[in-house]
Amino acid sequence: MFELKRDRGNPVYLQIQAQIERRIASGALCAGDVLPSVRTLAKQLRVNPNTVVRAYRELEFRDLVETRHGEGTFVAAGAEKQAQPRALLAERAREFVHEAKELGLTKEQALAAVKSAWRSSGKPGKSGQVA
Amino acid sequence: MFELKRDRGNPVYLQIQAQIERRIASGALCAGDVLPSVRTLAKQLRVNPNTVVRAYRELEFRDLVETRHGEGTFVAAGAEKQAQPRALLAERAREFVHEAKELGLTKEQALAAVKSAWRSSGKPGKSGQVA
DNA sequence: GACACTGTACTAGTTGACCAGCACAGTAAA
DNA sequence: TTTACTGTGCTGGTCAACTAGTACAGTGTC
Structure with a gap:
């Protein structure tokens, strides 16, 4: 059910x-x-x-x-083989969330960190550093 | 600039x-x-x-x-002391994204994993909502 | 007080995510 | 063929996030 x-x-x-x-x-x-x-x-x-x-x-x-x-x-x-690594990733996500919460981040900020990392990982050309 | x-x-x-x-x-x-x-x-x-x-x-x-x-x-x-642990978290985010991409996840799926982990993680009060 | 700066607050428009309603199309068994 | 199931596609409503417009209020200098 x-x-x-x-x-x-x-x-x-x-x-x-x-x-x-x-x-x-x-x-x-x-x-x-x-x-x-x-x-x-x-x-x-x-x-x-x-x-x-x-x-x-x-x-x-x-x-x-x-x-x-x-x-x-x-x-x-x-x-099943597809699903298992996913379960592993869920574990990683939990670790990440744990650290984020310890830093006092909001969910939005944690998600923003992932989004940002996603973008900068996509384009290995430039590292997103602006300053 | x-x-x-x-x-x-x-x-x-x-x-x-x-x-x-x-x-x-x-x-x-x-x-x-x-x-x-x-x-x-x-x-x-x-x-x-x-x-x-x-x-x-x-x-x-x-x-x-x-x-x-x-x-x-x-x-x-x-x-500065506040900002540095944040930089560490950004590193964790990059690791997480790296794994997610290796599993072939889309950005949305990776974010969903974090959201899910956020929810199922402990509910210590609330997470400092801003808006 | 006048002025030029500063941040604050309220309101509204745009966009996308999520979900529902409903009509359409494929499959299988009687 | 008919019927009862299956998934598909289109459309629209609701809500929240994001951004903008505009008016208001505090500070410092003249």
Whole structure:
């Protein structure tokens, strides 16, 4: 059974995504397993089907699931291997957040640090130093 | 001289904030130094004074600068010590981004991981909301 | 007091993220 | 073919983040 916490800044589609991801990483969902249809899950969670679609789509983008029009959505082959490094990254994220909180940063500031790092890592040409 | 890159997802006020912070961390700006007035800097960067105000306000919240109504904005005493751990965090952010990119994540997914970690991390009071 | 500077506060427009509503299209079994 | 399921695509509403416009208020010098 899937569960949601409805509050802003905690998008539903990301929660759905994360829950499926965890089940794949833990082995509760295996390659070939069928996921609830978008309508079924949407009804269960009392959200719009499109919200579930969005979660499924991102999982598909990362090759964790496979959707077949008219048939359903399935756990992809090799999904577990995809999901595990993700779990590792979640651990890194927790470490980063821990340090940020110790410095008294707000969530926005922590996110800004990541965004900034993302930009400057993208273009190894110049290091973003301005002064 | 301050510089901006105008693109979405890279808020101007955060860029201003980051540049001032770097100058403090590097010693280019010292305690007591006066910063450009909000209007001066706004004119120079071709943005609205309020955008500069927002940057200054967040820096003030973190005790990096001190604003005095009618006088100006100054680098706060002890600002350098505040700025240096921040630079360390930027390093952590870079490491995190590096790993995320190796996993083939998009920026949005990496940010989602941080957001998720932020939520699930302890809720010690609240995280110093600014606005 | 007049003036030129400084920061402050309120309001509004633009944009994007998120979610919902609804119609459309593919698949499979009776 | 019909029916009941499946996913897809388009559109619009709501909300928050970001930025701008404009008026207000404090400080210092003449």
